[in-house]
Amino acid sequence: MGSHTITSRTPGVFYHRPSPDAEPYVTQGASVSEGDTVGLVEVMKTFHEVKADAAGTVSKILVENEDEVTIGQDLVELET
Amino acid sequence: MSVIVKDPGLETTVQDTGRLGYYSIGFPPSGALDSFAYHVGNALVGNEPGAAALEAVYLGPTLEFTQDTVIAVTGAEIPAFIDGEEIPIWESVAVSSGSVLSFGQLRAGARPYVAVAGGIDVPLYYGSRSTYTLVGIGGFEGRALRAGDELAIGSEARDPRAGRRVDPGDVPEHPATAEVHLLVGLHSYRLTPESLERFTGTDWKVTPDANRVGYRFRGAELEFVPREQPFGAGSDPANVTDCGYPVGSVQVPGGVEPIVLLQDAVTGGGYATLGTVVSVDRAKLAQTKTGDKVRFVPVDLDGALAVRQERLAALDRIRSALA
Amino acid sequence: MxxxxxxxxxxxxxxxxxxxxxxxxxxxxxxxxxxxxxxxxxxxxxxxxxxxxxxxxxxxxxxxxxxxxxxxxxxxxxxxxxxxxxxxGDLSDDLTVATRIVDVPIMLNDPWTHEVLMKFRDRHQDPTGTDLDYGARINGYDSTEAFIDALAASPYLVTMMGFVPGLPWCFQLVPRERQVEVPKYVRPRTETPERAFGFGGAFAVIYPVKGAGGYQLFGSAPAPIFDGEQRLPDFAENDSVVFFKHGDVINYRRVDRDEYDDVRAQVDAGTWRYSYRELEFSPSRFLADPDGTNASMKEVLYG
The missing domain is CATH 3.30.1360.40 (Gyrase A; domain 2)
Incomplete structure (x- = not known):
């Protein structure tokens, strides 16, 4: 078992869910496939989907909902 | 001869020197935000100075070329690849038909530019090929690029040649705190003297609300001098009788989050403006991203003109060296 | 004056x-x-x-x-x-400005801006009423209807173009004591319908395209003021994407729903034309006799 960290490709505000009332994209323990959406980053009034660039199980979500994130910041840790 | 958009990036648009001459009817200039990177890109690929190029932000696009040509990537510090092989930026590079340009993760700056020999050939709209997305005009169908778009390339490159290279000393740096020069004035008297000092003394953080229209900052609160509002201005102390906004002017709606208006901004309105960023320094602002810091350095008119002359002279020198 | x-x-x-x-x-x-x-x-x-x-x-x-x-x-x-x-110097009596007076149909208290303004009551000075009710009250009118009458009673001068392409800022050609003044929204709306007729400070505007906005919403214009593709003859023949010019005189003429729909149909058919007349505007004559000058300008327009 290894681990992989999904990082942000853009700066902005990180969201766990597609809309305030919706379920989060992923929670701890969820399994994700490569290409699955794990969150949103809002920047310049547009929402950019954060996609898993590896498959695995979510071991940790490293940022709070609505945290401001920078490029390259660790967002979600996977056990692969 | 064309470029096929495989992946558009975040918001990639066609831009040139801008749509000048229609400000008085409400058209902002649009055009490349980092005019330095844009002009140097054209010089690298041997284009005439006003040829249209692509401006991306944060995420570079993935582009396929349908014919042999020469390209150059300038602006932000970002790894660029042709068919997976890293290529130098601030340097003209030959690409062959079928080649794909892609980008890695941005290291510094915010906006990469892609210049192509011959320029991006979209129709002129009010004298410019620049995209102005707010009303959907100019550029490619008046909007940011989408996957599957096919952009024509102009055939009139003056002198396309690979291997032209900008002297490393001339490549702009992207410091942790960008300094831009500000000519204080316009309605600066509406702010208390302490607030004006606070404005130039603060390292302002770029918020996520930072795009071609304008940059919104966070970092301090500013206070207006209380007054009885003049007729026509409306009741909010941040308001003045509606007037024209210079490109690059700074306004503070509500006193909390100053906004610098950029090339796609509104041309006028009723917010008090406290000064204007010197035109050549908008290029520096364009390379700051959400989370970066910006400091406004006050200058007088002579100082502003000196900054302008110095920057334009440097561009002339670089162009001559690349010719 | x-x-x-x-x-x-x-x-x-x-x-x-x-x-x-x-x-x-x-x-x-x-x-x-x-x-x-x-x-x-x-x-x-x-x-x-x-x-x-x-x-x-x-x-x-x-x-x-x-x-x-x-x-x-x-x-x-x-x-x-x-x-x-x-x-x-000071205005000389013989200064005149070549301009035109334009008939601009407007539906006040229309359903489209009403729907939007009701959505944003939490951003308004007076969450309980409408923008027209509020404008009437703070400008000292007995009824909303009387306020609407005043808005459409006298023509406006286009004193500035801009904000976005083609947007005319209009200042009503009446003495100060009859001029309407309203504040902008407490917090701007994220939505304004295309062709909305708004009012902020002492200025009336028509929004050329939909978008954010902070002006009080009073009505809707059926005819476009911005035509990016120059589809309509007013725009194609003048080779311009905007219709109004700085210095134009606009007469906002109240229309009902039927006439609004009729103009919309003409716009959709590509046959709509603004009705306007060219004239020489004399500021000094206007200042000496605002109502008389307005009446004679309307006479030029409507015959």
Whole structure:
């Protein structure tokens, strides 16, 4: 078992869910496939989907909902 | 001869020197935000100075070329690849038909530019090929690029040649705190003297609300001098009788989050403006991203003109060296 | 016009908007005499065609000049502007401005802006009523209907173009005591319908495209003021994507739902044309007799 960290490709505000009332994209323990959406980053009034660039199980979500994130910041840790 | 958009990036648009001459009817200039990177890109690929190029932000696009040509990537510090092989930026590079340009993760700056020999050939709209997305005009169908778009390339490159290279000393740096020069004035008297000092003394953080229209900052609160509002201005102390906004002017709606208006901004309105960023320094602002810091350095008119002359002279020198 | 309005403090302020703009504020407050002076200065500046003056942007109580500082030092430009200001002086009686009066149908208290404004009551000064109710109350009208009548009773002058392409800022051609003034929304709306008729400060506008906005919403215009593709003859024949010009006189004519729909149908069919007449506008004559001048301008328009 290894681990992989999904990082942000853009700066902005990180969201766990597609809309305030919706379920989060992923929670701890969820399994994700490569290409699955794990969150949103809002920047310049547009929402950019954060996609898993590896498959695995979510071991940790490293940022709070609505945290401001920078490029390259660790967002979600996977056990692969 | 064309470029096929495989992946558009975040918001990639066609831009040139801008749509000048229609400000008085409400058209902002649009055009490349980092005019330095844009002009140097054209010089690298041997284009005439006003040829249209692509401006991306944060995420570079993935582009396929349908014919042999020469390209150059300038602006932000970002790894660029042709068919997976890293290529130098601030340097003209030959690409062959079928080649794909892609980008890695941005290291510094915010906006990469892609210049192509011959320029991006979209129709002129009010004298410019620049995209102005707010009303959907100019550029490619008046909007940011989408996957599957096919952009024509102009055939009139003056002198396309690979291997032209900008002297490393001339490549702009992207410091942790960008300094831009500000000519204080316009309605600066509406702010208390302490607030004006606070404005130039603060390292302002770029918020996520930072795009071609304008940059919104966070970092301090500013206070207006209380007054009885003049007729026509409306009741909010941040308001003045509606007037024209210079490109690059700074306004503070509500006193909390100053906004610098950029090339796609509104041309006028009723917010008090406290000064204007010197035109050549908008290029520096364009390379700051959400989370970066910006400091406004006050200058007088002579100082502003000196900054302008110095920057334009440097561009002339670089162009001559690349010719 | 009252004597105080004519003689109020109008110390002109010259300032630099960075290295490429000169900003000239004739007065902090809006008034027709101030605007007419600004109009006279900017028209004269245009005629002089000074090298390095790239663009002249007239506005309400101020104007802006975009300058090429590599050809004309902004400080030298200010000297030229001061010279023109002193030459223009106070309005001479024989100053006239070639303009046109345009018939602009408008549906006040329309369903489209009503729907939007009701969505944003939490951003408004008065969450309980409508924007028209609020405007009527703070401007001292007995009823919303009386307020609506006043809005459409007298024509407006386009005193500034901009914000977004084609948007006319309109100042009603009535003495100060009859001018409507309303604040902007407490927090701007994220939504405004296309062609909404709004009011903020002392200015009426039509929004050319949908988008954010902070003006009070009073009605909707059925005819477009921006036509990016120049589909309609008014735009195609003038080779322009915007219809209005600085200095135009607009007569907002109240229409009901049937006439609104009829104009929309003409727009959809590509046959809509604004009705307008060219005329010479005399600021001094207007200031001497606002209502008489307005009546004769309407006579020119409607015959």
């Amino acid at each position: 009252t004597a105080t309005e004519e003689s109020e403090d109008t110390e002109t302020r010259y300032d630099f908007g960075g290295d490429e703009f000169v900003y000239v504020e004739l007065s902090a407050a809006m008034s027709l005499p101030v605007h007419f002076r600004s109009l006279a200065i900017t028209r004269r500046l245009g005629e002089e065609a000074i090298a390095g003056v790239e663009e002249i942007c007239p506005s309400n109580a101020s104007y802006m000049v975009r300058v090429d500082p590599d050809r004309l030092h902004p400080r030298d430009l200010v000297r030229e502007l001061q010279r023109i200001e002193s030459e223009v």
